[in-house]
Structure formats: C-alpha cells, structure tokens
Amino acid sequence: MLEKKPNTNFDRKVLQKSSGTDNSSAPVDKVALSPLALEVAAKFRNESISPALFTGLMRIWEFAVVFLCGIGMYFAYVGIVEDHLFEYLIANILAAAFYVTFAQFSSGYRPSVLRKPFRFLGRLIICWIGVFSTLAVLAFLLKISAVYSRVWFTGFVIAGLLALMLSRILAAKLMRTLARTGRMERRAVIVGGGQNAEDLILALNKQPDNDIRICGIFDDRGDRRSPPIVAGYPKLGNISELIEFARVARIDMLIVSLPISAEERVLTLMQKLWVLPVDIRLSAHAANMRLQPRAYSYIGSVPMLDILDKPINDWDAIAKRLFDIVFSLFGIVLFSPVMLATALAIKLDSKGPVIFKQKRHGFNNEVINVWKFRSMYSDQCDPTARQAVTKNDSRVTRVGRFIRKTSIDELPQFFNSLTGSLSLVGPRPHAVSANSNNMLYNDVVDGYFARHKVKPGVTGWAQINGWRGEIDKPEKIVMRTEYDLNYIENWSLWFDLKILFLTPVRLLNTENAY
Numbered sequence: 001m002l003e004k005k006p007n008t009n010f011d012r013k014v015l016q017k018s019s020g021t022d023n024s025s026a027p028v029d030k031v032a033l034s035p036l037a038l039e040v041a042a043k044f045r046n047e048s049i050s051p052a053l054f055t056g057l058m059r060i061w062e063f064a065v066v067f068l069c070g071i072g073m074y075f076a077y078v079g080i081v082e083d084h085l086f087e088y089l090i091a092n093i094l095a096a097a098f099y100v101t102f103a104q105f106s107s108g109y110r111p112s113v114l115r116k117p118f119r120f121l122g123r124l125i126i127c128w129i130g131v132f133s134t135l136a137v138l139a140f141l142l143k144i145s146a147v148y149s150r151v152w153f154t155g156f157v158i159a160g161l162l163a164l165m166l167s168r169i170l171a172a173k174l175m176r177t178l179a180r181t182g183r184m185e186r187r188a189v190i191v192g193g194g195q196n197a198e199d200l201i202l203a204l205n206k207q208p209d210n211d212i213r214i215c216g217i218f219d220d221r222g223d224r225r226s227p228p229i230v231a232g233y234p235k236l237g238n239i240s241e242l243i244e245f246a247r248v249a250r251i252d253m254l255i256v257s258l259p260i261s262a263e264e265r266v267l268t269l270m271q272k273l274w275v276l277p278v279d280i281r282l283s284a285h286a287a288n289m290r291l292q293p294r295a296y297s298y299i300g301s302v303p304m305l306d307i308l309d310k311p312i313n314d315w316d317a318i319a320k321r322l323f324d325i326v327f328s329l330f331g332i333v334l335f336s337p338v339m340l341a342t343a344l345a346i347k348l349d350s351k352g353p354v355i356f357k358q359k360r361h362g363f364n365n366e367v368i369n370v371w372k373f374r375s376m377y378s379d380q381c382d383p384t385a386r387q388a389v390t391k392n393d394s395r396v397t398r399v400g401r402f403i404r405k406t407s408i409d410e411l412p413q414f415f416n417s418l419t420g421s422l423s424l425v426g427p428r429p430h431a432v433s434a435n436s437n438n439m440l441y442n443d444v445v446d447g448y449f450a451r452h453k454v455k456p457g458v459t460g461w462a463q464i465n466g467w468r469g470e471i472d473k474p475e476k477i478v479m480r481t482e483y484d485l486n487y488i489e490n491w492s493l494w495f496d497l498k499i500l501f502l503t504p505v506r507l508l509n510t511e512n513a514y
Helices: 035-043 051-078 085-105 121-141 150-180 194-205 239-248 263-273 315-349 398-405 413-419 448-453 474-489 493-506
Strands: 186-191 212-218 233-237 253-256 279-283 297-299 302-308 355-361 367-373 423-425 457-459
Touching: 035 212, 035 233, 035 239, 051 085, 051 150, 051 315, 085 121, 085 150, 121 150, 186 194, 186 239, 194 212, 194 302, 212 239, 233 239, 239 263, 253 263, 263 279, 315 367, 315 398, 315 413, 315 423, 315 493, 367 413, 413 423, 413 457, 423 493, 448 474, 457 493
Parallel strands: 186 212, 186 253, 212 233, 253 279, 423 457
Antiparallel strands: 279 302, 297 302, 355 367
16 A cells, blocks of 8 residues: 655656757657557556545445444434433444544554455454443543443444444455456556566565556667566557556556666656656665655555655545535526526527537546537637637627627536536646647647646636736746646645636636637
8 A cells, every 4th residue: 555655746847847849748749559558558448446535435434334323223222312312412423433533543444454354353343442431431521421321332332343344344345346347456657667677566566465556667768678578567668658658548656667866867757757647656666775764655665756646636636526516506506697698699699509619638638528608600610729819800709709708608617517527627728729829839838738637627727817818929828837737736625716716806807808
C-alpha cells in the first residue's frame, strides 16, 4: 500500500520551460501506438477504485453498521421512550465514532488487514471491547449509567460484533473480486528500462499484499541498452508514446526507474510527463544516497520520491463531483426562465437549431461535446473554431451578439456539468482546432496540455480575472494557461465556491466578449 509522506514535489515552474515555442511537453501530432501497446491499453480503459477510496468507504460503512445495530437494539427492546431517546442516540453515535477511531489507530483499515478478516479478528474484538469499556466509563463518570438498559447494552455488544465480523468477511470477498477483475489496483508504468527497472520490478513484486499493477515499460533507449522484455514485462514504446498511452489507458502512476543521480535526464523526462494527470514517483530503491525516512513515500518497503501528485484525486474528486451536481441542479432551476426565453429568441431570430455542439478538449485531452446556445447563423457556424469570433463579426446573429456578451450562451453547460463531461469550475475547454495567429494553443504555450490534468469547467479562475473572449495575441493564451495551472495547484472546494460566486460579478465586464 502506498503510504503518504510529506510531499517533495518538484516546482512546476522548474518543469515548465520558459520558452514559449518549445513544446516538448506534449506532441503536436497524435502519436501512433504499437499494436502491443494498444492491446495493453485496451485492458485498462475502465477506471479503477483506489485502495484509499475503498478503505475510506469502509470507514463510513462500519460507522453506519455500528450505529444501526445500536438503534436496532434500542427499538427492539427499549422501544420509543421519549425521556431517554436523546441519551441512547448519543450513545450510538459515540459507539460508532469510537469504533472507527480505534480501528483506525490499530491500522484496522489497511488493505492488507481488510483482505484477511480471520487473521486479524483479534484486533477487531479488542477495538470493540475498547468501545464499550470507554462508554461504560463515560456513563459512570457522568452518573447516567442507570439510564441505559443492561439488556440493550449486552445485545448491542453481541449484535455489533457479529455485524462487524460479517462486514469484514464481505469486504474481503469484495476486495478479492475487485482485484481479480482489475477494478481495485494502482496501475503503474515503469519509465526507463534495463537493470534498474528489473531491480525495481522484482522489489515491488516481493511486497506482500502489493496493490500495484505494472502495465508495461516505456524507454527512449534502443533495445541494446533497454531490452524489449524486463522481468517479464514488455517495453511498449518511447516517452512520446507513453504520453499517448496514458491518455488511452487509465493509469494511476508513473514510476521513474532512473538513478536519482541522473538529474539532467530525469528533468528532461519530467518536462515531457508533468502534463499528465497521474502520480509521478522517482524510485529510490537502488539509490546510494539516503535521505531522512520522512522524505520518502513507500510502496510496501520500496522507497519513492514524490515528484508530482495527481490533482483532485480520490475523496477530493468525490467532493467536487457532489459540488457540481448540487450547484448544477441549482443553476438549471434558477436560470430555466432565462434559458427558455433565450431558446425562443434564437428560434425567432434565425433558422437552425437552438443548441450548438462543439468538440473541445476535456479531461486528459479527451474530446468532448460542449453545449452552447447557437449564437451564429447556422450555415456559418464554426464547430472547429479555426476562425475565432472577432468584434462586429458578421457571422454572429443579433440575439447571438447579446448572449455572447452576457455569457448567456454558456448556460446549457450546466447540463454538461450535471452529466459529468464538464465541471462547474475549472480551466475553460477550448475547441480542438482553436488557434492564435494560425498557431494551435499547444504550439504557443509550453505545457498547455497540463490544463487538462483536471476536468474543464463552465467558469474558471482565468475568466474571472479578465482573461476571456477573443485570443488575438499569444500572450492571452499564455496568461490563461498560467491562471489555469495556478487554479489546479491551489484547488479547494472553497476556491471553487469563490470562483462560482464571483463569476456573475466579473462577467459584467464585457469588454473582451464578442
């Protein structure tokens, strides 16, 4: 299991080259993967459930199990006694909270413990005894022990223990099923081949209860220096192909097997790989230099240096998704009269559909359909955005001019956010062929595709800071990208809330909106 330690991430500005014309961090043209790489990538197209997420859900589940056992015993034996209902309710909540806390401190939620419920049954029993010992002491000290039924207390102890044992058995069975089907694992790619990679793979495979699934090896070196098969795993391509592979397969982690001393080569790799939404670790397994133990993260006992972490991951991703659903529904209800009026106005003003669908870059550079109210004449719409809309553009309808200035044309994207192709807040998605002075944005800005490490948004940090509208100068897309990367690095739900509530105020400035 990967144990988190203090982050030693490289500074993004070190990885991002200062040159605005060198685009080594992302290929301009789509790289063709080998048949073997495509075959392997096809096995990992579906999302996996991280062990951290599973154990978090297990904590919530067992809290509910304990609470419901206590409530069930209360209604079965005591019944509804209004005088003491509150005391019983508090006791049940405390029992659930104490159990989860004791299990946490005794490492009861480690995947290795959850996989073997009978081996660690004694640990569960000790935690459960500790719960009721603590409750008994509290009741005695507060002089309220007479309030509680001894039958309820005994029944709760027995029923709760049986329920928790059953819960652990079912959890272990579910974990085995998920692992067997490849749904619960940390999918890793080894960067760099040869002897270093072989030593690393052998060390990882020796770890008990290892949740790392090695998907393959990528290396720029030829077969003489980097064999096509290392420790039974194939070399699937070079680093440029790895970037494309990670956009096809659902990869969680890149492990760089190069020596720590090879600073220049490691930095060159990072300047290419940092745009991907994955954890990047540098193996310290064979390093002669040893840092303090807290400087490393660990896969089992194999030390790693944290280079970059995947942004908005696990519980943060769940919280952000719930945020999107709640506020998208609120926005749809709030603005439904405006959207109905706009749809009617568009229909009366010009022929054609009310909704305009445009292909844009989404999370991890995937192509998504983004919905807008149509603001151009239907025969002059530009789905590829090769020709940017300019001031007094003749392609824009009368209604379109107004809804573009006020950003009403973006309101259908609440439905994009609700269905999950967009987030409410994030880097604004650009059309796949959007350009500035006939240069694609990824040609203008080094590291442009790092914007796609998170899901794009209906509104964003760049937009509320004035970087919206026409991109007629390279500096504008540079500044948008800089604000987007700043958002990704500093994300929080409070930050999202701030951006969301500032959006209507800042959009009153329509200077650059055509």
